Amino acid sequence: RKMTVYAVRTLRDVIQHLNDIERLEAAVPSDDQQEIRPEYTIDFSEVQGQFLAKRALEIAAAGGHNVLMIGPPGAGKTMLAKRLPTILPPMNTEESLEVTKIYSVAGLFHQNRMITERPFRSPHHTISVNGLIGGGTIPRPGEVTLAHNGVLFLDELPEFPRSVLEVMRQPLEDGVVHIARVHASLTYPAQYMLIAAMNPCPCGNYGSDQLCTCTPGEIRRYVRKISGPLLDRIDLHVRVERPLYRELVSDEAQEGxxxxxxxxxxxxxxxxxxxxxxxxxxxxxxxxxxxxxxxxxxxxxxxxxxxxxxxxxxxxxxxxxxxxxxxxxxxxxxxxxxxxxxxxxxxxxxxxxxxx
Incomplete structure (x- = not known):
C-alpha cells in the first residue's frame, strides 16, 4: 500500500508542518536500496599473521558465535575485533530497518537513508548497568540493543564491574532485553555477537615469552572476575599471541x-x-x-x-x-x-x- 512519508528531525518540524507554517517535503524511496552495501576502510589483509585468531573469527562470523580473545597487550586483539564486521553477511532490508529504528529511538540517527553497515559498539569498561542494558527515568536503548544485528566488543573484559557483566547473561541467551519501570515495561531487541578481549593476567605476560610478574593468586583473582555462567555462553575461546617479527615484515599477501x-x-x-x-x-x-x-x-x-x-x-x-x-x-x-x-x-x- 502506498503512503506518503515525511522525514523529520524535531517535534517542532512536525508542529509547523501540521499548522501549514513550513511544509515538509515527502521522502522519496530509493530504488537501489537492496543494492546498498557498506564500504569499509579497514580489511583483514592488514593483519599480519594471527592465523588461529582469524580462523576463529571466520567461524564466529559464519555461525554467529560469541568469541573471547586472550592474549598479551599489543598482540592485535582490538585490531582483529574491529575487522569482524567486514566479513559478516550484509544486512538485508528487514535487518537494516530494525537497526535504523533503534538508532532513531536512541536519537543517534542522523542520515537520509537506512543504516546498511552492521553496528560495532565498543563501550568503555566504566559503563554502568543502565548504559549497557538500557534504562533510565525515560528508558533508552543500551549498548546491547545498539549492537543489535551487529557486534558488541568488550575490551579488557575483567576490568568491567562484575555486576555489569552478569546482566548480559539474559540477553545473550534470549536475544532481547526487558526493562521494567513504574510507568512502563519495555522490550528491546539485543541479537548481537559478543566479542570480548582480555589479558591472561594483570601484567599481561602470563603464558608468553615475556616475564610474568604476577603471583598465582593474583592470576586466579583476575580470571575469576568473569563468572563461569558468562564464560559458558561464549562459544569460542582463542589465544592471541604476539606476532613474530618475520610475520610483521613479510611481503606475503594476507587473505582479504x-x-x-x-x-x-x-x-x-x-x-x-x-x-x-x-x-x-x-x-x-x-x-x-x-x-x-x-x-x-x-x-x-x-x-x-x-x-x-x-x-x-x-x-x-x-x-x-x-x-x-x-x-x-x-x-x-x-x-x-x-x-x-x-x-x-x-x-x-x-x-x-x-x-x-
Whole structure:
C-alpha cells in the first residue's frame, strides 16, 4: 500500500508542518536500496599473521558465535575485533530497518537513508548497568540493543564491574532485553555477537615469552572476575599471541576480508536452508530441538563427544555449544555431517581460562 512519508528531525518540524507554517517535503524511496552495501576502510589483509585468531573469527562470523580473545597487550586483539564486521553477511532490508529504528529511538540517527553497515559498539569498561542494558527515568536503548544485528566488543573484559557483566547473561541467551519501570515495561531487541578481549593476567605476560610478574593468586583473582555462567555462553575461546617479527615484515599477501566473506556467505546459505523450518538463519541461534533434528553426527564424532563430556563433566549448555560450533565448521567445509575433525577443532576453542 502506498503512503506518503515525511522525514523529520524535531517535534517542532512536525508542529509547523501540521499548522501549514513550513511544509515538509515527502521522502522519496530509493530504488537501489537492496543494492546498498557498506564500504569499509579497514580489511583483514592488514593483519599480519594471527592465523588461529582469524580462523576463529571466520567461524564466529559464519555461525554467529560469541568469541573471547586472550592474549598479551599489543598482540592485535582490538585490531582483529574491529575487522569482524567486514566479513559478516550484509544486512538485508528487514535487518537494516530494525537497526535504523533503534538508532532513531536512541536519537543517534542522523542520515537520509537506512543504516546498511552492521553496528560495532565498543563501550568503555566504566559503563554502568543502565548504559549497557538500557534504562533510565525515560528508558533508552543500551549498548546491547545498539549492537543489535551487529557486534558488541568488550575490551579488557575483567576490568568491567562484575555486576555489569552478569546482566548480559539474559540477553545473550534470549536475544532481547526487558526493562521494567513504574510507568512502563519495555522490550528491546539485543541479537548481537559478543566479542570480548582480555589479558591472561594483570601484567599481561602470563603464558608468553615475556616475564610474568604476577603471583598465582593474583592470576586466579583476575580470571575469576568473569563468572563461569558468562564464560559458558561464549562459544569460542582463542589465544592471541604476539606476532613474530618475520610475520610483521613479510611481503606475503594476507587473505582479504572479501575472500573470507565469500566463505562465510556460503556457510550461512547452508544454514538458512537447513534452519528455515525453525525460523532461524545461523547456527548460534539453534535450540536443543533444532540441534537434534538438523545436526547429523558421525559415529567417530559421537565417541569423541562422549569421552570429552564424561572427562570434563560438561554442562548441557556446553555440549550444545560444542555441537553448534562443530556444525559451523562443517558448514565451512561444505560437509553435511559433523565429523570427528569438526568436533576436535570445536573442542580446541573451549574454555582456555580454566586451564590457567
Amino acid at each position: 576480508s572479501g575472500v573470507i566473506r565469500e566463505r562465510v556467505l556460503a556457510a550461512r546459505k547452508r544454514q538458512v536452508e537447513r534452519l528455515r523450518p525453525f525460523g532461524m538463519f545461523c547456527n548460534a541461534h539453534m535450540g536443543h530441538r533444532a540441534i537434534r533434528e538438523t545436526c547429523c553426527v558421525t559415529e567417530q564424532a559421537r565417541r569423541l563427544l562422549q569421552e570429552v563430556f564424561d572427562k570434563f563433566k560438561l554442562s548441557a549448555r556446553s555440549y550444545d555449544r560444542i555441537i553448534k560450533v562443530s556444525r559451523t565448521i562443517a558448514d565451512l567445509g561444505e560437509s553435511d555431517e559433523i565429523g570427528q575433525e569438526h568436533v576436535a577443532e570445536a573442542l580446541s576453542y573451549r574454555n582456555k581460562l580454566q586451564r590457567m
